[in-house]
Amino acid sequence: MPNEEPNSTAPTEQKREGDRRLPAFISQNIKPIVVEWEEFARTLTPTSDGMTPLALRDHIRQILQFIVADIQSDQTPKEETIKSKGKKVRTKTSTAAEVHAALRLSGGFNIGQMVSEYRALRASVIKLWRRTIPLMDEKDFDDLTRFNEAIDQAMTESVTYYTDEVLRSKDLFIGILGHDLRSPVQAITLSAELMPRLGSLNERQEMLAGGMFDSARRIGGLIDNLMDVTRARFGGSLPIVRSAMNFGYVAHQLVDEMRAAHPLRTIKLDVPPGDLEGEWDKARIGQVFSNLLGNAIQYGFKDGSIDVGVTCDGDAVTLMINNQGVPIPPEKIGTIFNPLTRAPATTDQHASMNLGLGLYITHEIVVAHNGTIQVSSSEQQGTTFTVRFPRFNSEPALDPV
Numbered sequence: 001m002p003n004e005e006p007n008s009t010a011p012t013e014q015k016r017e018g019d020r021r022l023p024a025f026i027s028q029n030i031k032p033i034v035v036e037w038e039e040f041a042r043t044l045t046p047t048s049d050g051m052t053p054l055a056l057r058d059h060i061r062q063i064l065q066f067i068v069a070d071i072q073s074d075q076t077p078k079e080e081t082i083k084s085k086g087k088k089v090r091t092k093t094s095t096a097a098e099v100h101a102a103l104r105l106s107g108g109f110n111i112g113q114m115v116s117e118y119r120a121l122r123a124s125v126i127k128l129w130r131r132t133i134p135l136m137d138e139k140d141f142d143d144l145t146r147f148n149e150a151i152d153q154a155m156t157e158s159v160t161y162y163t164d165e166v167l168r169s170k171d172l173f174i175g176i177l178g179h180d181l182r183s184p185v186q187a188i189t190l191s192a193e194l195m196p197r198l199g200s201l202n203e204r205q206e207m208l209a210g211g212m213f214d215s216a217r218r219i220g221g222l223i224d225n226l227m228d229v230t231r232a233r234f235g236g237s238l239p240i241v242r243s244a245m246n247f248g249y250v251a252h253q254l255v256d257e258m259r260a261a262h263p264l265r266t267i268k269l270d271v272p273p274g275d276l277e278g279e280w281d282k283a284r285i286g287q288v289f290s291n292l293l294g295n296a297i298q299y300g301f302k303d304g305s306i307d308v309g310v311t312c313d314g315d316a317v318t319l320m321i322n323n324q325g326v327p328i329p330p331e332k333i334g335t336i337f338n339p340l341t342r343a344p345a346t347t348d349q350h351a352s353m354n355l356g357l358g359l360y361i362t363h364e365i366v367v368a369h370n371g372t373i374q375v376s377s378s379e380q381q382g383t384t385f386t387v388r389f390p391r392f393n394s395e396p397a398l399d400p401v
Contacts, residue, residue, distance in 0.1 A: 020132070021139065021140070021143055022125075022144065022147055023071045023072050025129050026064055026068050026125060030064060032128060033060075033064065033124060033125060034057055034060055034064075037120070037121055038053055038057050040117065041117060044113045047107060047108045047109050051107070055103075058100055058103050059097075059099055060100075062096035063100060063121075063154055066096055067150040070146065071146040071150060075146070080149075083149055095154075097153075097155070098161040101114065101157070101159070101161040101162045101165075102165070104117075104158075104162070105165055105166075111163070114158060114159075114162060118154065118155040125147070126147075181223055185219050185220050188216040189217060191212070192213035192216060193213060195209045225357040225358065225361055226357070228364070238284070238364045238365055238368045240365070240368045241283075242280060242281055243279060243281070243282065244277065244279055245282050246277055247276040247277075247278060247285075247319075248310055249276075250282060250285060250286070250289075251269060251271055251289070251310050252271065254286055254290070255269045255289070264302075265297055266304075266305040267306045268305055268308065269308045269309075270308070270309045271309075271310045272310075272312075275312060276312055278391035280389060284368070284369070285365075287361065288319070288362050288365055288366065288387065289319075291358035291359065291361060292319075295358060295385075296321055296322075296325075296383070297323075299323065300324060300382075306321065307320075307322045308320070308321050309322075315391060316371070316390045317389050318387065318389075319387045320384060320385070320387075322381075322383065322384040323382055323383055325382065325383060327377040327382075328383060333375060333377065336375060337359050337373070366389070369390065370390050371387060371388050371389045372387070372388045373387045373388075
């Protein structure tokens with residue numbers, strides 16, 4: 001019978017040992033953890049203003065249940081390595097962290113606020129737990145490591161879901177721009193073109209019709225630019241479709257079009273004889289010409305010429321566009337290709353309508369062709385954009401800008 005006493009106390013000691021462990025602590029202290037979560041979520045103003053306690057808590061209990069289960073689950077060294085790299089295989093069903101992300105997104109929380117909730121949760125649980133244990137043993141450190149892994153896993157799921165939903169919203173935005181806005185703009189453009197053909201117009205009517213056509217065309221260009229910027233900012237580089245083309249022939253064609261659109265400006269083109277064949281996206285190259293020539297016309301002196309040159313140096317074709325005008329300040333050179341950045345203001349009435357997207361899009365097109373673009377500007381030499389396009393698809397070049 002003396003052997004029965006140790007056996008009778010063993011379950012009690014095991015229970016006491018189990019209660020001090022982190023998973024048990026979380027399960028037994030859900031209420032204070034949830035209270036701290038809610039209090040922190042309340043500080044995420046202005047989004048949290050007016051939210052109910054239930055909305056602020058939003059799936060915290062389910063997230064804590066996931067964390068407890070994850071800590072208690074068996075994990076091989078290989079599984080630990082996979083999880084530490086964020087490559088844990090997920091199930092097809094939505095997790096609590098993904099549902100939390102969906103509700104926070106619909107509630108107006110930004111991604112930084114959502115991530116801060118996980119940081120606060122991590123600090124809160126560790127702080128409350130450490131108050132209950134004077135010293136940590138090896139098992140406690142293992143639990144703490146597993147706890148951090150579980151928090152990181154939940155946060156990764158939330159961030160991934162949030163960003164995926166934002167990208168889907170981006171696609172919807174592009175669709176609206178591409179269809180719902182473009183269609184009425186095209187109708188306005190066609191109407192302005194048809195008005196002179198339907199009968200004679202007096203001078204004022206012709207002026208109004210011309211103004212409608214120019215305005216509709218600028219709106220159409222702005223829609224194209226916004227679509228390209230949206231693709232570039234959210235989806236990486238701009239898509240290009242390469243096909244065989246002669247760069248010199250395209251240069252002549254595009255410069256002639258710009259001359260027709262701006263008959264009062266002098267645009268000189270120098271295309272020396274030589275092999276200018278290669279594979280580029282003709283439509284995108286047209287955007288580069290249009291943006292750089294448009295920039296030169298807008299910011300160059302009205303009585304000065306715009307010089308366009310095309311040269312070949314074996315593996316690539318180089319385009320140079322120069323105009324005389326107010327030089328770009330040195331401190332602006334480094335940001336000239338950033339979106340929503342404009343050159344110094346001019347007296348052009350349309351300058352104030354320019355969102356500063358053209359040079360950003362130009363830069364993205366050049367990068368998509370694995371090319372480089374540089375700009376220099378001074379009172380003596382004017383402003384020169386130098387663009388180098390590799391003839392064929394190759395490894396990306398280092399962009400000096």
